[in-house]
Amino acid sequence: MRHTLSVLVENKFGVLARVAGMFSGRGFNIDTLNVAPTHDPKYSRITATVKGDSQQLDQCIKQLHKLIDVLEVSDLGQGQFASRELILLKVAGDGGKRSEIVQICDIFRAKIIDVSQRSVIIELTGNQEKVDAFLQMIEPFGIKAMARTGIAALERNRKLEL
Amino acid sequence: MSTETLQPATQSTPVPAPSAVTSIKGADLFVACLEREGVDVIFAYPGGASMEIHQSLTRSSRIRTILPRHEQGCGFMAHGYARATGKAGVCMATSGPGATNLVTCIADAIMDSTPMIAITGQVKQEFIGKSAFQETDVFGITLPIVKHSYLILKIEDIPRIVKEAFYIAQSGRPGPVVLDLPKDVQQATISGEALERAMAAEMDIPGYSPLPKATDEELLAILDECARATRPVIYSGGGIITGDAQDELKEFAELTGFPVTTTLMGLGGFEEDHPQSLRWFGMHGCVAGNWAVCESSLLLTFGARFDDRITGAIAKFAPEATVAHIDIDKSEHHKNKVVQYPVHSDVKYALGRLNELIKERGFQKPDISDWTGKTNGWMEQYPFEFEDSPHIQPQFAIQTLYEETKGEAIITTGVGQHQMWAAQFYKFHQPRSFLSSLGLGTMGFGLPAALGAKVAKPDRIVVDIDGDGSFMMNVQELATAIMEKIPVKILLLNNQHLGMVVQWEDILYEGVRAQTILGHPDNLGGPEKIDSLYPNWPQIAEGFGVACKRVWKKEDLRAAIREMVDHDGPYLLDVVVPFTEHVMPFIPAGLSAKEILIKSNPGAK
Numbered sequence: 014m015r016h017t018l019s020v021l022v023e024n025k026f027g028v029l030a031r032v033a034g035m036f037s038g039r040g041f042n043i044d045t046l047n048v049a050p051t052h053d054p055k056y057s058r059i060t061a062t063v064k065g066d067s068q069q070l071d072q073c074i075k076q077l078h079k080l081i082d083v084l085e086v087s088d089l090g091q092g093q094f095a096s097r098e099l100i101l102l103k104v105a106g107d108g109g110k111r112s113e114i115v116q117i118c119d120i121f122r123a124k125i126i127d128v129s130q131r132s133v134i135i136e137l138t139g140n141q142e143k144v145d146a147f148l149q150m151i152e153p154f155g156i157k158a159m160a161r162t163g164i165a166a167l168e169r170n171r172k173l174e175l
Numbered sequence: 176m177s178t179e180t181l182q183p184a185t186q187s188t189p190v191p192a193p194s195a196v197t198s199i200k201g202a203d204l205f206v207a208c209l210e211r212e213g214v215d216v217i218f219a220y221p222g223g224a225s226m227e228i229h230q231s232l233t234r235s236s237r238i239r240t241i242l243p244r245h246e247q248g249c250g251f252m253a254h255g256y257a258r259a260t261g262k263a264g265v266c267m268a269t270s271g272p273g274a275t276n277l278v279t280c281i282a283d284a285i286m287d288s289t290p291m292i293a294i295t296g297q298v299k300q301e302f303i304g305k306s307a308f309q310e311t312d313v314f315g316i317t318l319p320i321v322k323h324s325y326l327i328l329k330i331e332d333i334p335r336i337v338k339e340a341f342y343i344a345q346s347g348r349p350g351p352v353v354l355d356l357p358k359d360v361q362q363a364t365i366s367g368e369a370l371e372r373a374m375a376a377e378m379d380i381p382g383y384s385p386l387p388k389a390t391d392e393e394l395l396a397i398l399d400e401c402a403r404a405t406r407p408v409i410y411s412g413g414g415i416i417t418g419d420a421q422d423e424l425k426e427f428a429e430l431t432g433f434p435v436t437t438t439l440m441g442l443g444g445f446e447e448d449h450p451q452s453l454r455w456f457g458m459h460g461c462v463a464g465n466w467a468v469c470e471s472s473l474l475l476t477f478g479a480r481f482d483d484r485i486t487g488a489i490a491k492f493a494p495e496a497t498v499a500h501i502d503i504d505k506s507e508h509h510k511n512k513v514v515q516y517p518v519h520s521d522v523k524y525a526l527g528r529l530n531e532l533i534k535e536r537g538f539q540k541p542d543i544s545d546w547t548g549k550t551n552g553w554m555e556q557y558p559f560e561f562e563d564s565p566h567i568q569p570q571f572a573i574q575t576l577y578e579e580t581k582g583e584a585i586i587t588t589g590v591g592q593h594q595m596w597a598a599q600f601y602k603f604h605q606p607r608s609f610l611s612s613l614g615l616g617t618m619g620f621g622l623p624a625a626l627g628a629k630v631a632k633p634d635r636i637v638v639d640i641d642g643d644g645s646f647m648m649n650v651q652e653l654a655t656a657i658m659e660k661i662p663v664k665i666l667l668l669n670n671q672h673l674g675m676v677v678q679w680e681d682i683l684y685e686g687v688r689a690q691t692i693l694g695h696p697d698n699l700g701g702p703e704k705i706d707s708l709y710p711n712w713p714q715i716a717e718g719f720g721v722a723c724k725r726v727w728k729k730e731d732l733r734a735a736i737r738e739m740v741d742h743d744g745p746y747l748l749d750v751v752v753p754f755t756e757h758v759m760p761f762i763p764a765g766l767s768a769k770e771i772l773i774k775s776n777p778g779a780k
């Protein structure tokens with residue numbers, strides 16, 4: 014089962030290595046990982062998605078709590094959090110294909126942020142389903158390169174998706 | 176690992192109090208901060224990246240610096256010191272190989288929850304990441320085996336970091352903290368207001384809260400279980416000792432009347448000749464303790480972690496028991512054994528509060544006389560025992576040591592058969608008396624740990640019960656015993672083999688010897704072949720200037736042990752024992768307590 018973990022840590026060198034080591038030392042593969050300082054630069058928020066059985070994950074979370082630099086750990090359950098991912102895609106798009114790509118981008122509210130003779134670079138923000146759907150549509154044009162931020166997530170207080 | 180010629184230590188002016196001077200070097204500031212934490216001894220091997228701190232230490236009037244003969248020696252001396260006192264043991268090595276030689280000791284400290292400060296010199300920051308001479312990424316290497324670690328990059332951070340390091344190492348569930356200190360920080364200077372600010376800096380560890388306390392609801396739920404228990408057992412671990420909760424445990428045991436069995440880490444946490452004691456349990460533990468836990472209906476686990484050497488096959492461990500687990504480390508709950516009552520608490524508080532609640536609430540002791548009749552019967556029927564022999568049995572040597580020291584010694588050990596026999600045939604009546612590498616199982620632990628313990632507790636007799644394999648691994652520390660005048664005793668059970676592996680070979684591999692013979696394979700020494708013994712321990716001891724006697728006749732043993740105990744100085748007693756003994760009882764790995772082997776049934780020899 015896939016879990017989304019939100020970890021608030023001190024913004025210091027070595028913290029990411031400690032957190033990552035806690036997963037790798039137990040044979041967990043981190044699917045996505047997103048790290049950046051919060052509004053208070055003393056702290057960073059790490060959002061990681063991992064797959065694993067619940068008991069193993071429970072152990073991982075407790076071990077994360079034990080790290081001195083970790084302040085909070087939450088395992089974000091289904092529907093209890095808002096999540097977004099940003100992806101950048103370089104897609105082959107010359108001549109007539111370009112307008113088709115633009116149309117698809119419009120539907121998904123994606124932006125074209127760079128264009129050249131043979132390709133375009135697209136920016137898309139969305140939750141996992143939206144990103145997956147977009148990739149499915151755009152794949153036939155030929156994806157040349159892709160970079161994704163991994164999921165960033167925050168716990169919500171009500172269960173309504175906006 | 177010294178890289179530069181070291182000057183003989185000269186006693187010059189003491190380290191000045193930092194606030195009283197205009198300018199102070201990083202190394203002096205560091206030593207002043209160690210003094211502020213109450214450090215009275217440091218075990219340290221110098222080298223290029225740490226000699227600056229050694230220079231400062233020569234000027235400290237409060238800190239004794241002890242020079243081991245190998246960095247692993249200094250790490251395990253710090254262990255011995257820490258385990259004997261409960262205070263953090265402090266060790267130091269230079270960068271590169273000095274630091275990597277400390278790694279085993281750091282891993283040992285995390286496994287046995289030993290408070291330890293491991294200081295490593297580091298190359299100057301301008302050389303970090305350049306594959307400089309004697310550079311290693313100590314911070315990176317030690318990440319998975321520390322409670323916490325610091326690479327100190329600025330001189331003004333030294334006072335705060337040292338304060339945090341000691342607090343973290345010693346509070347909550349104790350453990351090792353690594354301080355990696357680059358040489359340029361040691362040589363930098365700080366003065367005036369910046370220095371005052373640095374010294375006044377408060378700890379800043381918002382993610383750390385070391386003292387959880389049980390709620391009354393949690394404890395009352397456990398008391399309800401106790402009141403209706405039919406087959407209760409208390410399983411107490413090392414947490415009782417680190418948590419200083421032996422008095423609370425004893426009171427709780429006596430208030431409830433429940434039998435108590437401990438882990439090896441917990442030895443001395445409950446008096447072993449108390450009428451409710453079932454000694455200790457686990458792979459080579461007491462039959463009564465193992466069976467009692469296995470058949471229990473209520474298992475009260477205090478400060479222990481369901482290690483595989485305790486549980487055997489986890490699915491068959493205490494299969495009918497309702498389990499309560501009080502531990503200061505939440506990650507131990509459900510880690511190996513899923514329990515019904517996990518309680519996240521300092522064990523001293525939880526047991527103390529349980530005792531209060533028992534008295535306040537008019538707790539009725541359940542009638543468990545059938546059960547205690549059964550467990551006491553097992554105790555009588557299956558004591559730790561060994562068969563008599565014309566030679567000195569290793570168990571007999573330890574039993575004699577127990578008698579000659581009246582059970583008052585601090586015992587350290589290496590790892591293997593002798594370690595298990597030490598726990599079986601030396602009874603422990605007070606905490607911090609059995610110091611052994613139990614989680615990591617590091618051979619070579621015994622001698623340096625004994626040295627550290629003796630430095631910490633000069634009034635106690637300290638005996639390293641060792642095997643010839645383990646003893647060899649840190650034998651160089653005999654020099655430390657002489658040069659630093661630390662009068663430890665070594666009871667060496669010399670069987671010319673790696674006995675524990677030999678035992679497994681006998682039971683599981685039809686006695687095929689695979690690199691387990693330490694003596695001459697074609698001319699094996701032993702009690703009947705004294706001239707063939709290898710190596711010649713009395714000669715080695717002589718070379719180090721350590722008093723030594725070899726004993727192989729039963730009738731000479733007691734007098735020899737007496738002489739060792741009474742000798743004024745370090746002493747090695749080379750006791751020649753047969754290699755054919757097995758540690759019994761034995762629960763082979765992966766089996767349950769029901770399948771315990773009680774009597775020796777060796778295969779090919």
